[in-house]
Amino acid sequence: MTQVQDTLPTLIDITNLDADSTTLEKFDGTSLAGLLTSKETSLVGRKLIVQWSAKDFPDYGQAAVLWKSRDMKTHYATWWKTVKPIVSVYSRS
Numbered sequence: 254m255t256q257v258q259d260t261l262p263t264l265i266d267i268t269n270l271d272a273d274s275t276t277l278e279k280f281d282g283t284s285l286a287g288l289l290t291s292k293e294t295s296l297v298g299r300k301l302i303v304q305w306s307a308k309d310f311p312d313y314g315q316a317a318v319l320w321k322s323r324d325m326k327t328h329y330a331t332w333w334k335t336v337k338p339i340v341s342v343y344s345r346s
Contacts, residue, residue, distance in 0.1 A: 254299055258282030263289070300328050304336075311340050 259282035265272050266286035287293030304311050313333050 254296065254301060255285060256282065256301055256303075259285050302329060302332050313337070 262284040266284040
């Protein structure tokens with residue numbers, strides 16, 4: 254399972270760009286270089302969240318989609334705590 258956020262980390266790995274682990278941790282995505290070069294066969298334990306809203310800002314529990322997660326509610330609640338401070342200050346200009 255992949256998503257568009259995987260593009261930049263994958264390109265960094267494939268092109269051997271010099272990026273330290275602190276920089277790489279700032280990206281939401283996961284490098285798919287290992288899958289593309291057959292060094293890996295799957296992404297273990299991957300949980301993806303897609304959050305959107307018809308409003309000008311997302312709100313907890315509105316239109317969240319999770320894949321391949323047995324404990325979706327707990328995972329979503331934990332994830333939401335990390336993004337709530339960011340989306341709470343968003344305003345459309």
